[in-house]
Amino acid sequence: MTSRPPRLPSFDRPPVTEVVLSLQFGMLGAMTSPYIGYLWARFRDRYPKVTEQLPVDAFFETFGTPPIAQQPTIRFEQLTGPPTIRYWFESADETSLCQVQQDRLIHNWRKRDSEYPRYEAVRAELVKDLETFEEFLQSEKLGALNFNQSEISYINTIDLPGGDDPHGAIEQVISTWSRLDGVDRDLEDVVFRARFLMSKDGVPNARLHVNLTPAIRTTTMAHVVQLEMTYRGKPEAEDRASALKLLDEGRAAIVVAFADMTTPEMHDHWGRTDV
Amino acid sequence: MFRDGAARAITGDAGGSVDFGSGLSNFRRSHSAAIQPKWQASVLMKVTELLSLRPGWDSYSAPVLKHDAAMFAMIVLQNVMKPGTPEPSVVPSSTGGVQLEWHVKDIDLEIHVLAPYQGEIWWCDRATGHESSVQLSKDLSVLSEPINKMSA
Amino acid sequence: MSETDDGSIKNEWSLLRRIHPAQIVPDNTGEPRVSSAAFKDVSMSVDVEEMLIANGIDWNFSLKQHPVHSLMRLLAAVPRSLQQAVVAVPIDGNPAHAEVRGDKTNAVARSLSKAAEWVHRR
Numbered sequence: 001m002t003s004r005p006p007r008l009p010s011f012d013r014p015p016v017t018e019v020v021l022s023l024q025f026g027m028l029g030a031m032t033s034p035y036i037g038y039l040w041a042r043f044r045d046r047y048p049k050v051t052e053q054l055p056v057d058a059f060f061e062t063f064g065t066p067p068i069a070q071q072p073t074i075r076f077e078q079l080t081g082p083p084t085i086r087y088w089f090e091s092a093d094e095t096s097l098c099q100v101q102q103d104r105l106i107h108n109w110r111k112r113d114s115e116y117p118r119y120e121a122v123r124a125e126l127v128k129d130l131e132t133f134e135e136f137l138q139s140e141k142l143g144a145l146n147f148n149q150s151e152i153s154y155i156n157t158i159d160l161p162g163g164d165d166p167h168g169a170i171e172q173v174i175s176t177w178s179r180l181d182g183v184d185r186d187l188e189d190v191v192f193r194a195r196f197l198m199s200k201d202g203v204p205n206a207r208l209h210v211n212l213t214p215a216i217r218t219t220t221m222a223h224v225v226q227l228e229m230t231y232r233g234k235p236e237a238e239d240r241a242s243a244l245k246l247l248d249e250g251r252a253a254i255v256v257a258f259a260d261m262t263t264p265e266m267h268d269h270w271g272r273t274d275v
Numbered sequence: 276m277f278r279d280g281a282a283r284a285i286t287g288d289a290g291g292s293v294d295f296g297s298g299l300s301n302f303r304r305s306h307s308a309a310i311q312p313k314w315q316a317s318v319l320m321k322v323t324e325l326l327s328l329r330p331g332w333d334s335y336s337a338p339v340l341k342h343d344a345a346m347f348a349m350i351v352l353q354n355v356m357k358p359g360t361p362e363p364s365v366v367p368s369s370t371g372g373v374q375l376e377w378h379v380k381d382i383d384l385e386i387h388v389l390a391p392y393q394g395e396i397w398w399c400d401r402a403t404g405h406e407s408s409v410q411l412s413k414d415l416s417v418l419s420e421p422i423n424k425m426s427a
Numbered sequence: 428m429s430e431t432d433d434g435s436i437k438n439e440w441s442l443l444r445r446i447h448p449a450q451i452v453p454d455n456t457g458e459p460r461v462s463s464a465a466f467k468d469v470s471m472s473v474d475v476e477e478m479l480i481a482n483g484i485d486w487n488f489s490l491k492q493h494p495v496h497s498l499m500r501l502l503a504a505v506p507r508s509l510q511q512a513v514v515a516v517p518i519d520g521n522p523a524h525a526e527v528r529g530d531k532t533n534a535v536a537r538s539l540s541k542a543a544e545w546v547h548r549r
Contacts (some may be wrong), residue, residue, distance in 0.1 A: 026343060027341060062413050063413055064416025065415050068354060146391060148343075331536070334447070366449060368464035381455075395490070
Protein backbone atom coordinates (compact mmCIF):
# COMPACT_ATOMS: atom_id res chain seq x y z
CA MET A 1 0.00 0.00 0.00
CA THR A 2 1.27 3.53 -0.69
CA SER A 3 2.01 5.65 2.35
CA ARG A 4 0.65 9.04 3.28
CA PRO A 5 2.92 11.89 2.18
CA PRO A 6 4.40 13.75 5.13
CA ARG A 7 3.15 17.22 6.07
CA LEU A 8 -0.26 16.84 4.50
CA PRO A 9 -3.10 18.37 6.52
CA SER A 10 -4.69 15.62 8.53
CA PHE A 11 -8.00 15.29 10.36
CA ASP A 12 -9.25 12.70 12.87
CA ARG A 13 -12.87 13.17 11.83
CA PRO A 14 -12.89 14.55 8.27
CA PRO A 15 -16.39 15.26 6.90
CA VAL A 16 -15.75 13.16 3.81
CA THR A 17 -18.69 10.98 2.80
CA GLU A 18 -17.47 9.77 -0.58
CA VAL A 19 -14.18 9.38 -2.42
CA VAL A 20 -14.16 8.66 -6.15
CA LEU A 21 -11.07 7.46 -8.01
CA SER A 22 -11.57 7.44 -11.77
CA LEU A 23 -9.33 6.26 -14.59
CA GLN A 24 -10.28 7.02 -18.19
CA PHE A 25 -8.70 5.19 -21.10
CA GLY A 26 -8.94 4.76 -24.86
CA MET A 27 -12.29 3.27 -25.73
CA LEU A 28 -12.50 -0.52 -25.68
CA GLY A 29 -15.00 -0.89 -28.49
CA ALA A 30 -14.83 -4.66 -28.34
CA MET A 31 -15.96 -4.80 -24.69
CA THR A 32 -19.67 -5.16 -25.34
CA SER A 33 -22.40 -6.26 -22.94
CA PRO A 34 -22.07 -10.03 -23.45
CA TYR A 35 -18.56 -9.94 -21.96
CA ILE A 36 -19.61 -8.28 -18.70
CA GLY A 37 -20.82 -11.57 -17.27
CA TYR A 38 -17.24 -12.87 -17.47
CA LEU A 39 -16.05 -9.77 -15.61
CA TRP A 40 -18.67 -10.13 -12.90
CA ALA A 41 -17.60 -13.73 -12.37
CA ARG A 42 -14.17 -12.37 -11.40
CA PHE A 43 -15.64 -9.60 -9.23
CA ARG A 44 -18.42 -11.53 -7.59
CA ASP A 45 -16.72 -12.43 -4.31
CA ARG A 46 -16.02 -8.73 -3.63
CA TYR A 47 -19.02 -7.26 -5.43
CA PRO A 48 -22.06 -9.54 -5.25
CA LYS A 49 -24.45 -6.92 -6.67
CA VAL A 50 -24.43 -5.55 -10.22
CA THR A 51 -26.71 -2.92 -11.74
CA GLU A 52 -26.81 -0.97 -14.99
CA GLN A 53 -26.54 2.81 -15.34
CA LEU A 54 -26.25 5.32 -18.12
CA PRO A 55 -22.63 5.93 -19.12
CA VAL A 56 -20.57 8.77 -17.68
CA ASP A 57 -19.28 11.39 -20.11
CA ALA A 58 -15.64 11.48 -21.13
CA PHE A 59 -13.61 14.49 -19.97
CA PHE A 60 -10.34 15.82 -21.32
CA GLU A 61 -8.61 18.72 -19.61
CA THR A 62 -6.75 20.97 -22.05
CA PHE A 63 -4.72 24.11 -21.47
CA GLY A 64 -3.39 27.18 -23.21
CA THR A 65 -6.71 28.68 -24.28
CA PRO A 66 -9.10 31.03 -22.47
CA PRO A 67 -11.24 29.09 -20.00
CA ILE A 68 -14.66 28.05 -21.27
CA ALA A 69 -17.73 27.93 -19.10
CA GLN A 70 -18.39 24.24 -19.48
CA GLN A 71 -16.84 21.42 -21.42
CA PRO A 72 -19.21 20.00 -24.00
CA THR A 73 -20.40 16.52 -23.19
CA ILE A 74 -21.27 14.40 -26.15
CA ARG A 75 -21.58 10.67 -26.14
CA PHE A 76 -21.46 9.81 -29.80
CA GLU A 77 -22.35 6.23 -29.03
CA GLN A 78 -25.84 7.46 -28.15
CA LEU A 79 -26.15 9.03 -31.58
CA THR A 80 -24.66 6.28 -33.72
CA GLY A 81 -25.64 2.95 -32.27
CA PRO A 82 -27.26 0.99 -29.47
CA PRO A 83 -26.88 2.56 -26.01
CA THR A 84 -23.75 1.71 -24.06
CA ILE A 85 -23.96 0.89 -20.40
CA ARG A 86 -22.02 1.63 -17.23
CA TYR A 87 -22.00 -1.28 -14.83
CA TRP A 88 -22.07 -0.83 -11.06
CA PHE A 89 -20.44 -3.65 -9.13
CA GLU A 90 -21.36 -3.11 -5.51
CA SER A 91 -20.16 -4.63 -2.24
CA ALA A 92 -22.68 -6.25 0.05
CA ASP A 93 -22.46 -3.36 2.57
CA GLU A 94 -22.68 -0.80 -0.31
CA THR A 95 -19.51 0.90 0.89
CA SER A 96 -17.44 -0.03 -2.14
CA LEU A 97 -18.46 0.43 -5.72
CA CYS A 98 -16.56 -0.45 -8.89
CA GLN A 99 -17.97 1.16 -12.03
CA VAL A 100 -16.98 -0.09 -15.48
CA GLN A 101 -17.77 1.20 -18.96
CA GLN A 102 -15.95 1.06 -22.28
CA ASP A 103 -13.67 4.00 -21.44
CA ARG A 104 -13.63 4.16 -17.62
CA LEU A 105 -12.93 2.30 -14.47
CA ILE A 106 -14.03 4.00 -11.25
CA HIS A 107 -13.78 3.01 -7.63
CA ASN A 108 -16.00 4.71 -5.05
CA TRP A 109 -15.82 4.55 -1.29
CA ARG A 110 -19.10 5.65 0.25
CA LYS A 111 -19.78 6.32 3.89
CA ARG A 112 -22.39 4.06 5.28
CA ASP A 113 -21.89 2.96 8.84
CA SER A 114 -18.12 2.84 8.44
CA GLU A 115 -15.49 5.46 9.13
CA TYR A 116 -13.37 6.86 6.30
CA PRO A 117 -10.60 4.29 5.78
CA ARG A 118 -8.18 6.89 4.36
CA TYR A 119 -7.02 7.41 0.81
CA GLU A 120 -4.35 4.72 0.85
CA ALA A 121 -6.92 2.01 1.57
CA VAL A 122 -9.35 3.26 -1.08
CA ARG A 123 -6.51 3.42 -3.60
CA ALA A 124 -5.53 -0.14 -2.78
CA GLU A 125 -9.08 -1.24 -3.59
CA LEU A 126 -8.90 0.58 -6.93
CA VAL A 127 -5.66 -1.23 -7.73
CA LYS A 128 -7.36 -4.57 -6.98
CA ASP A 129 -10.23 -3.62 -9.31
CA LEU A 130 -7.73 -2.60 -11.97
CA GLU A 131 -5.78 -5.84 -11.75
CA THR A 132 -8.94 -7.89 -12.05
CA PHE A 133 -10.12 -5.79 -14.97
CA GLU A 134 -6.80 -6.05 -16.81
CA GLU A 135 -6.74 -9.83 -16.34
CA PHE A 136 -10.25 -10.00 -17.77
CA LEU A 137 -9.33 -7.85 -20.78
CA GLN A 138 -6.30 -9.98 -21.49
CA SER A 139 -8.18 -13.22 -21.10
CA GLU A 140 -10.96 -12.13 -23.47
CA LYS A 141 -8.58 -10.31 -25.86
CA LEU A 142 -10.51 -7.06 -25.59
CA GLY A 143 -7.58 -4.67 -25.75
CA ALA A 144 -5.14 -2.91 -23.48
CA LEU A 145 -5.62 0.09 -21.21
CA ASN A 146 -4.07 3.35 -22.44
CA PHE A 147 -4.94 5.88 -19.77
CA ASN A 148 -5.74 9.39 -20.94
CA GLN A 149 -7.28 11.01 -17.84
CA SER A 150 -7.16 10.53 -14.08
CA GLU A 151 -9.72 12.07 -11.77
CA ILE A 152 -10.13 12.07 -8.00
CA SER A 153 -13.10 13.51 -6.14
CA TYR A 154 -13.75 14.08 -2.46
CA ILE A 155 -17.33 14.76 -1.42
CA ASN A 156 -17.62 16.31 2.02
CA THR A 157 -20.93 16.66 3.84
CA ILE A 158 -20.58 19.44 6.37
CA ASP A 159 -22.76 20.40 9.27
CA LEU A 160 -22.01 22.96 11.94
CA PRO A 161 -21.19 22.02 15.50
CA GLY A 162 -24.13 22.71 17.75
CA GLY A 163 -26.63 22.03 15.01
CA ASP A 164 -26.80 25.54 13.49
CA ASP A 165 -28.00 25.79 9.90
CA PRO A 166 -24.91 26.17 7.69
CA HIS A 167 -26.92 27.32 4.65
CA GLY A 168 -27.06 30.90 5.85
CA ALA A 169 -23.80 30.84 7.79
CA ILE A 170 -21.37 29.74 5.14
CA GLU A 171 -18.69 32.02 6.57
CA GLN A 172 -18.38 29.54 9.45
CA VAL A 173 -17.33 26.85 6.96
CA ILE A 174 -15.42 28.63 4.18
CA SER A 175 -12.51 30.75 5.37
CA THR A 176 -12.59 33.26 2.51
CA TRP A 177 -16.26 34.03 2.85
CA SER A 178 -17.49 37.30 4.33
CA ARG A 179 -20.91 37.78 5.76
CA LEU A 180 -23.29 38.77 3.00
CA ASP A 181 -26.42 39.41 4.97
CA GLY A 182 -27.35 42.72 6.47
CA VAL A 183 -30.27 44.67 7.86
CA ASP A 184 -33.48 42.94 6.75
CA ARG A 185 -31.37 40.84 4.39
CA ASP A 186 -30.82 37.29 5.57
CA LEU A 187 -28.67 34.93 3.59
CA GLU A 188 -30.62 31.75 2.97
CA ASP A 189 -28.10 29.70 1.05
CA VAL A 190 -25.12 29.87 -1.31
CA VAL A 191 -24.07 27.89 -4.34
CA PHE A 192 -20.39 28.31 -5.08
CA ARG A 193 -18.27 27.03 -7.94
CA ALA A 194 -14.55 27.59 -8.41
CA ARG A 195 -12.05 26.23 -10.87
CA PHE A 196 -8.30 26.31 -10.34
CA LEU A 197 -5.54 25.79 -12.86
CA MET A 198 -2.97 23.46 -11.28
CA SER A 199 0.62 23.47 -12.46
CA LYS A 200 3.61 21.23 -12.03
CA ASP A 201 7.08 22.69 -12.53
CA GLY A 202 5.40 25.80 -13.87
CA VAL A 203 3.44 23.92 -16.55
CA PRO A 204 -0.36 23.59 -16.33
CA ASN A 205 -1.19 19.91 -15.91
CA ALA A 206 -4.55 19.59 -14.14
CA ARG A 207 -7.58 21.43 -12.84
CA LEU A 208 -9.15 21.52 -9.42
CA HIS A 209 -12.91 22.00 -9.50
CA VAL A 210 -14.67 23.02 -6.29
CA ASN A 211 -18.44 23.03 -5.86
CA LEU A 212 -20.31 23.99 -2.73
CA THR A 213 -24.06 23.48 -2.54
CA PRO A 214 -26.69 23.44 0.18
CA ALA A 215 -28.16 20.02 0.89
CA ILE A 216 -30.33 18.08 3.32
CA ARG A 217 -29.16 14.96 5.10
CA THR A 218 -31.97 12.59 4.21
CA THR A 219 -31.64 10.50 7.35
CA THR A 220 -32.19 13.40 9.72
CA MET A 221 -33.54 16.19 7.47
CA ALA A 222 -30.76 18.39 8.87
CA HIS A 223 -29.37 21.18 6.70
CA VAL A 224 -25.82 20.54 5.57
CA VAL A 225 -23.53 21.83 2.85
CA GLN A 226 -21.85 19.57 0.36
CA LEU A 227 -18.31 20.53 -0.62
CA GLU A 228 -17.18 18.58 -3.67
CA MET A 229 -13.57 18.81 -4.81
CA THR A 230 -12.37 17.17 -8.03
CA TYR A 231 -8.86 17.10 -9.43
CA ARG A 232 -8.49 15.98 -13.04
CA GLY A 233 -5.78 15.86 -15.67
CA LYS A 234 -3.90 13.87 -18.27
CA PRO A 235 -1.25 11.52 -16.86
CA GLU A 236 2.34 12.01 -18.03
CA ALA A 237 2.20 8.69 -19.87
CA GLU A 238 -0.47 6.14 -20.76
CA ASP A 239 0.65 3.44 -18.33
CA ARG A 240 -0.96 2.47 -15.03
CA ALA A 241 1.79 3.92 -12.82
CA SER A 242 1.41 7.35 -14.40
CA ALA A 243 -2.37 7.26 -14.06
CA LEU A 244 -2.13 6.36 -10.37
CA LYS A 245 0.54 8.97 -9.79
CA LEU A 246 -1.81 11.69 -10.96
CA LEU A 247 -4.44 10.42 -8.53
CA ASP A 248 -1.88 10.67 -5.71
CA GLU A 249 -1.00 14.22 -6.74
CA GLY A 250 -4.67 15.09 -6.89
CA ARG A 251 -5.28 13.76 -3.41
CA ALA A 252 -2.52 15.94 -2.01
CA ALA A 253 -3.80 19.00 -3.86
CA ILE A 254 -7.35 18.45 -2.64
CA VAL A 255 -6.36 17.97 0.98
CA VAL A 256 -4.25 21.13 0.96
CA ALA A 257 -7.00 23.13 -0.74
CA PHE A 258 -9.62 21.78 1.65
CA ALA A 259 -7.57 22.90 4.64
CA ASP A 260 -6.91 26.30 3.03
CA MET A 261 -10.55 26.91 2.19
CA THR A 262 -12.18 25.89 5.47
CA THR A 263 -12.12 27.73 8.78
CA PRO A 264 -9.91 26.99 11.80
CA GLU A 265 -13.08 26.53 13.86
CA MET A 266 -14.21 23.72 11.58
CA HIS A 267 -10.69 22.25 11.67
CA ASP A 268 -11.06 21.98 15.46
CA HIS A 269 -14.45 20.33 14.98
CA TRP A 270 -12.90 17.81 12.57
CA GLY A 271 -9.90 17.14 14.78
CA ARG A 272 -7.03 18.54 12.77
CA THR A 273 -3.82 16.84 13.89
CA ASP A 274 -0.99 18.35 11.88
CA VAL A 275 -0.94 21.80 13.49
CA MET B 276 -25.13 19.05 -24.67
CA PHE B 277 -23.74 21.16 -21.88
CA ARG B 278 -23.80 20.14 -18.27
CA ASP B 279 -22.99 22.02 -15.13
CA GLY B 280 -20.48 20.84 -12.65
CA ALA B 281 -17.69 18.78 -14.11
CA ALA B 282 -17.12 17.38 -10.64
CA ARG B 283 -20.51 15.75 -10.48
CA ALA B 284 -19.85 13.29 -13.24
CA ILE B 285 -19.30 10.12 -11.34
CA THR B 286 -20.32 10.22 -7.71
CA GLY B 287 -22.54 7.69 -6.12
CA ASP B 288 -25.02 9.05 -3.60
CA ALA B 289 -22.63 10.84 -1.22
CA GLY B 290 -23.80 9.37 2.04
CA GLY B 291 -27.50 9.85 1.46
CA SER B 292 -27.57 13.63 1.04
CA VAL B 293 -29.70 15.38 -1.51
CA ASP B 294 -28.56 18.67 -2.96
CA PHE B 295 -30.51 21.70 -4.11
CA GLY B 296 -28.08 22.52 -6.93
CA SER B 297 -30.10 20.94 -9.74
CA GLY B 298 -32.32 24.02 -10.26
CA LEU B 299 -29.34 26.18 -11.10
CA SER B 300 -27.90 23.38 -13.24
CA ASN B 301 -31.10 23.17 -15.28
CA PHE B 302 -31.14 26.92 -15.83
CA ARG B 303 -27.55 26.96 -16.97
CA ARG B 304 -28.19 24.04 -19.33
CA SER B 305 -31.16 25.79 -20.95
CA HIS B 306 -29.36 29.11 -21.13
CA SER B 307 -26.31 27.52 -22.70
CA ALA B 308 -28.41 25.65 -25.25
CA ALA B 309 -30.03 28.90 -26.31
CA ILE B 310 -26.73 30.60 -27.07
CA GLN B 311 -24.84 27.79 -28.84
CA PRO B 312 -22.69 29.01 -31.74
CA LYS B 313 -23.96 27.93 -35.16
CA TRP B 314 -20.89 25.92 -36.06
CA GLN B 315 -21.47 23.50 -33.23
CA ALA B 316 -24.60 21.83 -34.55
CA SER B 317 -23.18 21.71 -38.07
CA VAL B 318 -19.86 20.18 -37.01
CA LEU B 319 -21.59 17.76 -34.67
CA MET B 320 -23.76 16.56 -37.55
CA LYS B 321 -20.75 16.08 -39.81
CA VAL B 322 -18.82 14.19 -37.17
CA THR B 323 -21.83 11.97 -36.48
CA GLU B 324 -22.04 11.18 -40.21
CA LEU B 325 -18.36 10.25 -40.27
CA LEU B 326 -18.86 7.94 -37.32
CA SER B 327 -21.25 5.89 -39.40
CA LEU B 328 -18.63 5.18 -42.10
CA ARG B 329 -17.86 1.47 -42.27
CA PRO B 330 -14.36 -0.09 -42.37
CA GLY B 331 -12.81 0.35 -45.81
CA TRP B 332 -14.93 3.47 -46.46
CA ASP B 333 -12.06 5.00 -48.44
CA SER B 334 -12.20 2.02 -50.82
CA TYR B 335 -8.92 0.79 -49.33
CA SER B 336 -8.38 -0.30 -45.73
CA ALA B 337 -9.29 2.77 -43.68
CA PRO B 338 -10.51 1.92 -40.19
CA VAL B 339 -13.62 3.53 -38.72
CA LEU B 340 -13.36 6.81 -36.87
CA LYS B 341 -12.99 6.24 -33.15
CA HIS B 342 -15.57 7.83 -30.86
CA ASP B 343 -13.04 9.25 -28.45
CA ALA B 344 -11.06 10.82 -31.30
CA ALA B 345 -14.29 12.45 -32.45
CA MET B 346 -15.06 13.61 -28.92
CA PHE B 347 -11.60 15.10 -28.47
CA ALA B 348 -11.86 16.92 -31.79
CA MET B 349 -15.07 18.57 -30.57
CA ILE B 350 -13.40 19.55 -27.32
CA VAL B 351 -10.47 21.13 -29.18
CA LEU B 352 -12.92 23.16 -31.22
CA GLN B 353 -14.90 24.19 -28.16
CA ASN B 354 -11.73 25.50 -26.59
CA VAL B 355 -10.35 27.42 -29.57
CA MET B 356 -13.23 28.66 -31.70
CA LYS B 357 -14.06 32.35 -31.39
CA PRO B 358 -17.22 34.17 -32.48
CA GLY B 359 -15.74 35.13 -35.87
CA THR B 360 -13.90 31.88 -36.60
CA PRO B 361 -15.11 30.17 -39.77
CA GLU B 362 -16.45 26.65 -39.46
CA PRO B 363 -13.79 24.04 -40.22
CA SER B 364 -14.00 21.26 -42.77
CA VAL B 365 -14.28 17.93 -40.97
CA VAL B 366 -12.43 15.19 -42.83
CA PRO B 367 -11.98 11.52 -42.01
CA SER B 368 -8.38 10.43 -42.31
CA SER B 369 -7.34 7.14 -43.83
CA THR B 370 -5.77 6.17 -40.47
CA GLY B 371 -8.97 6.29 -38.39
CA GLY B 372 -8.63 9.83 -37.13
CA VAL B 373 -10.45 13.03 -37.98
CA GLN B 374 -8.90 16.18 -39.43
CA LEU B 375 -10.27 19.65 -38.80
CA GLU B 376 -9.01 22.03 -41.44
CA TRP B 377 -9.39 25.59 -42.58
CA HIS B 378 -8.10 27.22 -45.76
CA VAL B 379 -9.26 30.76 -45.18
CA LYS B 380 -7.78 34.12 -46.10
CA ASP B 381 -4.02 33.47 -46.00
CA ILE B 382 -4.22 30.80 -43.32
CA ASP B 383 -4.05 27.03 -43.75
CA LEU B 384 -4.66 25.18 -40.50
CA GLU B 385 -4.96 21.42 -40.09
CA ILE B 386 -5.60 19.65 -36.79
CA HIS B 387 -5.33 15.89 -37.20
CA VAL B 388 -6.81 14.05 -34.22
CA LEU B 389 -5.85 10.37 -34.07
CA ALA B 390 -6.92 9.82 -30.46
CA PRO B 391 -7.34 12.02 -27.39
CA TYR B 392 -4.19 14.12 -27.07
CA GLN B 393 -2.63 12.39 -30.11
CA GLY B 394 -2.17 13.79 -33.57
CA GLU B 395 -0.64 16.81 -35.21
CA ILE B 396 -1.30 20.53 -35.55
CA TRP B 397 0.06 22.24 -38.65
CA TRP B 398 -0.54 25.75 -39.84
CA CYS B 399 0.86 28.11 -42.41
CA ASP B 400 0.46 31.82 -43.07
CA ARG B 401 0.80 32.22 -46.81
CA ALA B 402 1.25 35.97 -46.48
CA THR B 403 4.37 35.69 -44.30
CA GLY B 404 5.53 32.19 -45.18
CA HIS B 405 5.48 31.22 -41.49
CA GLU B 406 4.82 27.53 -40.99
CA SER B 407 4.49 25.54 -37.77
CA SER B 408 4.00 21.86 -37.03
CA VAL B 409 3.67 20.39 -33.53
CA GLN B 410 2.31 17.25 -31.96
CA LEU B 411 -1.23 17.56 -30.63
CA SER B 412 -1.16 17.50 -26.82
CA LYS B 413 -3.00 18.91 -23.82
CA ASP B 414 -1.53 22.34 -24.62
CA LEU B 415 -3.60 24.02 -27.32
CA SER B 416 -1.92 27.43 -27.09
CA VAL B 417 -0.26 26.99 -30.51
CA LEU B 418 -3.73 27.34 -32.05
CA SER B 419 -4.28 30.88 -30.75
CA GLU B 420 -2.34 32.65 -33.47
CA PRO B 421 -3.88 30.99 -36.55
CA ILE B 422 -7.36 31.10 -35.04
CA ASN B 423 -7.00 34.79 -34.20
CA LYS B 424 -5.83 35.54 -37.73
CA MET B 425 -8.76 33.67 -39.26
CA SER B 426 -11.24 35.30 -36.92
CA ALA B 427 -10.15 38.88 -37.59
CA MET C 428 6.57 -9.60 -55.43
CA SER C 429 9.15 -7.12 -54.20
CA GLU C 430 8.91 -6.04 -50.58
CA THR C 431 11.09 -3.04 -51.20
CA ASP C 432 11.32 -0.24 -53.75
CA ASP C 433 13.30 -1.86 -56.52
CA GLY C 434 12.67 0.97 -58.95
CA SER C 435 10.51 -1.21 -61.20
CA ILE C 436 7.93 1.58 -61.05
CA LYS C 437 9.64 4.43 -62.87
CA ASN C 438 9.69 7.94 -61.47
CA GLU C 439 7.81 9.32 -64.45
CA TRP C 440 4.98 6.82 -64.10
CA SER C 441 1.65 7.91 -62.66
CA LEU C 442 0.08 6.63 -59.45
CA LEU C 443 -3.72 6.74 -59.23
CA ARG C 444 -5.43 7.18 -55.85
CA ARG C 445 -9.17 7.09 -55.14
CA ILE C 446 -10.56 9.92 -53.02
CA HIS C 447 -13.72 9.67 -50.88
CA PRO C 448 -16.07 12.68 -51.22
CA ALA C 449 -15.64 13.47 -47.51
CA GLN C 450 -11.96 14.09 -48.20
CA ILE C 451 -12.58 16.94 -50.65
CA VAL C 452 -12.61 20.36 -48.99
CA PRO C 453 -12.84 23.96 -50.22
CA ASP C 454 -9.59 25.86 -50.66
CA ASN C 455 -9.27 29.54 -49.83
CA THR C 456 -11.03 30.49 -53.08
CA GLY C 457 -13.85 28.05 -52.42
CA GLU C 458 -12.63 25.62 -55.08
CA PRO C 459 -12.54 21.92 -54.17
CA ARG C 460 -9.16 20.52 -53.19
CA VAL C 461 -8.16 17.18 -51.78
CA SER C 462 -7.40 17.06 -48.07
CA SER C 463 -4.06 15.79 -46.85
CA ALA C 464 -6.13 13.37 -44.75
CA ALA C 465 -6.48 11.21 -47.88
CA PHE C 466 -2.73 10.50 -47.95
CA LYS C 467 -1.92 9.38 -44.43
CA ASP C 468 -1.76 5.59 -44.61
CA VAL C 469 1.63 4.07 -43.90
CA SER C 470 1.03 1.61 -46.75
CA MET C 471 -0.97 3.75 -49.13
CA SER C 472 -2.65 1.83 -51.96
CA VAL C 473 -2.47 3.16 -55.53
CA ASP C 474 -2.82 1.83 -59.06
CA VAL C 475 0.06 2.36 -61.50
CA GLU C 476 -1.45 3.90 -64.63
CA GLU C 477 1.24 2.59 -67.00
CA MET C 478 0.61 -0.95 -65.73
CA LEU C 479 -3.11 -0.56 -66.33
CA ILE C 480 -2.39 0.53 -69.89
CA ALA C 481 0.02 -2.39 -70.40
CA ASN C 482 -2.90 -4.65 -69.47
CA GLY C 483 -5.21 -3.04 -71.98
CA ILE C 484 -7.21 -0.98 -69.48
CA ASP C 485 -7.08 2.61 -68.19
CA TRP C 486 -7.95 4.80 -65.15
CA ASN C 487 -11.63 3.86 -65.45
CA PHE C 488 -10.64 0.48 -64.04
CA SER C 489 -9.61 2.17 -60.78
CA LEU C 490 -13.07 3.67 -60.35
CA LYS C 491 -14.99 0.57 -61.39
CA GLN C 492 -17.20 -0.52 -58.47
CA HIS C 493 -16.52 2.78 -56.69
CA PRO C 494 -19.33 5.04 -57.86
CA VAL C 495 -18.87 7.81 -55.30
CA HIS C 496 -15.09 8.16 -55.31
CA SER C 497 -13.01 10.58 -57.35
CA LEU C 498 -9.56 9.82 -58.76
CA MET C 499 -6.27 11.68 -58.52
CA ARG C 500 -2.89 11.17 -60.14
CA LEU C 501 0.64 11.91 -58.99
CA LEU C 502 4.04 10.98 -60.32
CA ALA C 503 5.97 8.22 -58.57
CA ALA C 504 8.88 10.65 -58.20
CA VAL C 505 6.88 12.74 -55.76
CA PRO C 506 6.54 10.25 -52.89
CA ARG C 507 10.10 9.06 -53.48
CA SER C 508 11.30 12.63 -52.98
CA LEU C 509 9.57 12.46 -49.57
CA GLN C 510 11.47 9.32 -48.51
CA GLN C 511 8.59 7.01 -49.37
CA ALA C 512 9.03 3.63 -51.10
CA VAL C 513 6.91 2.88 -54.16
CA VAL C 514 6.42 -0.86 -54.28
CA ALA C 515 4.57 -2.98 -56.82
CA VAL C 516 2.09 -5.20 -54.95
CA PRO C 517 -0.11 -6.90 -57.53
CA ILE C 518 -3.25 -8.45 -56.06
CA ASP C 519 -5.97 -10.73 -57.40
CA GLY C 520 -7.84 -8.91 -60.13
CA ASN C 521 -5.48 -5.92 -60.10
CA PRO C 522 -2.02 -6.40 -61.60
CA ALA C 523 -1.37 -2.63 -61.36
CA HIS C 524 -1.78 -2.36 -57.58
CA ALA C 525 1.10 -0.76 -55.71
CA GLU C 526 1.76 0.80 -52.32
CA VAL C 527 3.45 4.00 -51.25
CA ARG C 528 5.13 2.92 -48.04
CA GLY C 529 6.51 5.08 -45.27
CA ASP C 530 5.47 7.25 -42.33
CA LYS C 531 3.14 9.96 -43.52
CA THR C 532 3.60 12.97 -41.34
CA ASN C 533 1.28 15.89 -41.99
CA ALA C 534 4.06 17.47 -44.03
CA VAL C 535 4.41 14.41 -46.27
CA ALA C 536 0.65 13.99 -46.66
CA ARG C 537 0.31 17.67 -47.52
CA SER C 538 3.04 17.51 -50.12
CA LEU C 539 1.34 14.51 -51.72
CA SER C 540 -2.03 16.27 -51.74
CA LYS C 541 -0.50 19.38 -53.34
CA ALA C 542 1.23 17.39 -56.03
CA ALA C 543 -1.83 15.33 -56.96
CA GLU C 544 -4.04 16.38 -59.86
CA TRP C 545 -7.59 15.39 -60.68
CA VAL C 546 -8.17 12.62 -63.17
CA HIS C 547 -11.88 12.40 -62.50
CA ARG C 548 -13.79 14.38 -59.89
CA ARG C 549 -17.30 13.45 -58.80
